[in-house]
Amino acid sequence: MKKNQMKATAITLAAMLAAASMTACGGGASGAGTAGAGAGASGAPADGTAAAAAPSGEVAQISFSWWGNDDRHQATQEAIDAFNAAHVGSIVVTGEPSGFGNLEEVFATRYAGGTAADVMTVNFPWVIQYSPNGEGFYDLDQVKDVFDFSQYDAGFLDSGKSGGIQTVIPYGQNTLGFYINKSAYDRMGITQLPKTFEEYKAAAQVFTAADPNTYLIVSPTFRFAAVYYLQQKTGKGEFADDLSMNYTVADYQDALTWYKDLADAHVFCSRKDYIENVGSEPVSIAQNAKYINGGYPGVLEWTGGIASNAATLEEKGDELVVAELPVIDGAVFKGTMAKPSLTFAISKDSKYPRQAAEFLQYILNDPEGVKLMGTKRGMVASKAAQATLEADGQITGAVKQAYDFTATAEVINNSPIFEDAVFTNAYEQNYEKFEFGQLTAEKAAQAIYDATAEQVAKLKAQYGK
Amino acid sequence: MKNGKIGLLYIAPWLIGMVLLTIYPFVNALFISFTDYNLVRAPSFIGFANYVKLFKDTDFLGTLANTLKYTVFTVPLQLAFALFIAFILNFKLKAISFYRTAYYVPSLLGGNVAVAVLWRFLFQQDGFINRFIGIFGLGPVSWFSTPGGAMAVIVALKVWQFGSAMLIFLAALKDVPGELYEAASVDGSTKVRTFFTITIPLITPTIFFNLVMQLVNAFQEFNGPYLVTGKGPLQSTYLTSMFIYDNAFKFFNMGYASAASWVLFVIIVAVTLVLFATQDRWVFYSDSKK
């Protein structure tokens, strides 16, 4: 009763307001309205009701949300336009691009508010967050006659499953690898690039003789290196299929001292140096001054980042190459880890899931759509798409190397909970305390273990495992 | 003093809006703070568990200490600077509009990407600041990777953006009748003395206003550290608002985040209440006759 009254008042006021704002800024508002690509013509309050009464029409209106930079927007918009042109009278796709800031906040708000797009870009860690049992998004098995899943490696496709349901389509595989600024090594007279951590240590001595602040490999977070090490040491990923932890306190302690030793030897970037020159968050270092200037002549990064990492060096005339994966002493496993870069989902509230799947088929598998989408989202996992891009000459240089690396590297796929920010935070903050001398390796290891265990217990309860 | 109903009429728009746009989401947030809520599943009621956990959470307590430190450093510095510059700008000077604009520029920049990039340059190991203090035989300081240094960087950033406070001071200084200065000058009072004996007492309401506003802003600061230092070494620039943001939108812990913001809210309210209580002693309103 009271609520209704409130609502009525508010709507009246809002309508008045909308009218007032239209007159107050005449040209601007209406100009924007007419330019609008299909999103309910002009005024404000009409929007909600219009959308609710729409389904009578023949044309399926679907929206597609993604984030990225201008390059990506341009490519995606071209693909959308081409798709729309080929489906006049049946499907109209509207793009909802956004920038890179506050992604989680926007997605969370829209999802909670029930206003997510029909086809949405979903960060991999959100898959289990929003669809722990496969019920958060549309069940893609329903559209397998429209979307060609056979183009994907079955094991990789599994990473898009929750509770046995194909809840998202992973776009591409991101593999963690070592990349080296070959030109910087050349300048030091090192022609044989290091293959083992011992060789890295030797190279570090050469580099630090010239500039004592050099660190051979910058890892955006201690966790990348730590899990790389622990996978090789134990042969297991960080989490089991039932989300249980695979590493013990002793394992964490080993990882901490292993990394600290290499940081002291200037192989891995020390936390102190990272904070000083990059910042406290794990970010891409492609645009970092120290990296560009050769102060970090190597990176531990996902393959998805290699294009930009290579490009900024190229601008300076330096060359980035994919290095052989170094193996630790007594390794049980000799590879690295992998995860989906980003994924696509169809909203479970979508009125046109089949048309949405048709659109996904177009941008992910269809040669025409794939060519237009290009390589703006990193590497692709669809075999058809890869063949198309390669034939089209869109895969070259460092990116070509990354594809070859992906094809041959032994990997352990990350658990869907891997990217929960709580874990990375625990690794990073406790390693930092250890390096800065606030905690012993033992205490830091215990702290990482405890924080991880607490979050795992919570996630297990949440996801019913 | 005047008819009560008329006063209510004037504040009516605010009253209506407040109920709808503030109190309702406010109360909603309070409710969420007693639940475990990750945005996707329905909130489940867990009583005071979030609050209990908060007061055991060393990260959270650390952010409170950092926020307090940040506030204690920035607010007086920024206000003193803003008032000093506003005072100078209030004289008749040549090219006054250039100066005034120049001083406001940093505040215009706000959270612009250029600020983030440039501040890293200034404070990096071989940056301008280290070269400058090198002249005096000091440093170089590792600004970003020492806890004190990182805090200094974000404090400096905030003080540098003193434009808004300066603008408000300037508007208030314009209010001080020129005759008073003339009278003082005839009496042989120096400019500095005039400033302390005449100007400051006359603009105490504005000082009070700026003080409250800067306090509230400092307690909720997010942009500065977010742009330039992040959490900083050993979480030394990890402020409470960042903690709230992380828990809400990185860790998807809405209940915990809401509880943390209620704690912050209560602290700010308490501090402000204390300030209002001291108001009678040093703030002089020309309309007060009570």
Add this chain to the structure above:
Amino acid sequence: MKAAYVPSAVELRKRRKDAISAILRYVVLTLVAVVMIYPILWLVGATFKTNNEIFTSVSFIPKRIDFTPYINGWNTRTKFTFATFFMNTFSFVVPKIIFCLVSSTLVAYGFARFEFPCKKLLFSLLMATMFLPAVVTRIPLYILWKQFGLLDTYVPLIAPTVFANEPFFVFMLIQFLRSVPTYLDEAAIIDGCNSFGVLWRVLLPALKPALISCTIFQFVWSFNDFLGPLIYVTSLAKYPVALALKMSIDQSSGIVEWNQILAMSFLALLPALILFFAAQKYFVEGVTSSGVKG
């Protein structure tokens, strides 16, 4: 022509002292000003630089002058140009300013000059609303606006100003009103003004510097606000400048053309700079010369 006039020794000393203090003032002002505007200079310079130059050089002088970043940045690679984004921004910033000035003045007047029941309590509430970190109310508010069917419009952005629900402005105006002597009101009432007449004829002129400050703040903050539009405005056709700018920055894929972004950031700063430069003239006059007190 005044050659015959010989100043006394005392006068000379005073003049010299004045001159020295003036010079000192200018030196201090200029030094501080350089520190203040260096970022803008750097920003302008950087719009002409290549990526590497931007991230590795603190000097603001670019190696070449080339307006391509401006042209490419303006055109964007979406189907809209920055002309659309600027128009969009103005179409909610202008109403915001107007509503804010009107509603905040009325409410501040109510609080500063009238007694009414529960005034103390209501004033405390007004103050309290400033203190809750916005991050928590965001989701409840979003759901509220969704229920009203007003997502992807500018209404959620404008509404708080219609209801004077940006307490900063109300509080600021209250503080200013309180420093305006009440004898002016009383005189006006004796002259036969009603309460609104007092506000309109007497207080408004006195409030001018404060209102100009409000305009500047509201303009700058609304123009730069990023999070509000990000959450409420979903269609690209309605994007304001702040969103369009951030949209171009994505370090995760491909190459960011920083010079284009900085070029557009600079253009985005211009309206505020111009407004500020123009508005300060009214600042200078202030109240003393507006005849209220003179």
